[in-house]
Amino acid sequence: MRLSAELFDSALREPLSEFFRRALHRDADQRYDSVGAMREAWQRVFATVDEERPATTSYSDSDDLAEQRDEIAERATGDTALAASGLSMRAVAVAERLDAATVGDLVVIPTRTLWRARGLPRTTRSELVARAAQWRRALANSTPARDEVPAAADAELLTLDQLTARLIPKPSRRDSTGPALTRRTLGLPDEEGNLPEQR
Secondary structure: OOOHHHHHOOOOOHHHHHHHHHHOOOOOOHHOHHHHHHHHHHHHHHHHHHOOOOOOOOOOOOOHHHHHHHHHHHHHHHHHHHHHHHOOHHHHHHHHHHOEEEHHHOOOOOHHHHOOOOOHHHHHHHHHHHHHHHHHHHHHOOOOOOOOOOOOOOOOOOOOHHHHHHOOOOOOOOOOOOHHHHHHHHHOOOOOOOOOOOO
């Protein structure tokens, strides 16, 4: 049997690999002695992750892990990697499952998505939501407003038909009336080319 350790979250790869190598060892004498010993080893895997120090250097005199994480989080920018942002390793693993690698990636994920993330304790969920809110405020205050209107040379020129095609949603199984309703609301012809009746 071959263990595919690369599939584990990077923060847990080494301790999980060690756990499964022993738990699934070919020689039964090398495995855990009892279910209780196996459960303790499993819990130790995750306990060590929670106690792990932040990846970046803290200039705080405090030995308190929470204070060190807070200090590092305050210095984070949009380009800061989440592993170096002051988040716990559990929170980083969850954010990576949501395709967020940097602070900038995390702040664009809707809060409800963070709250609905599965398979994590309430403390980790609360940490993600709180840090994302903190960084949204910090980045909003520090980032100069961008010119949202593209320059004429940079803008993609679309025909009216192309623009209206973008406005009409694709039909789904749950909502097959969406495209027709959008066409009627905008006064566009139906799929056969018939214009809606004017009242």
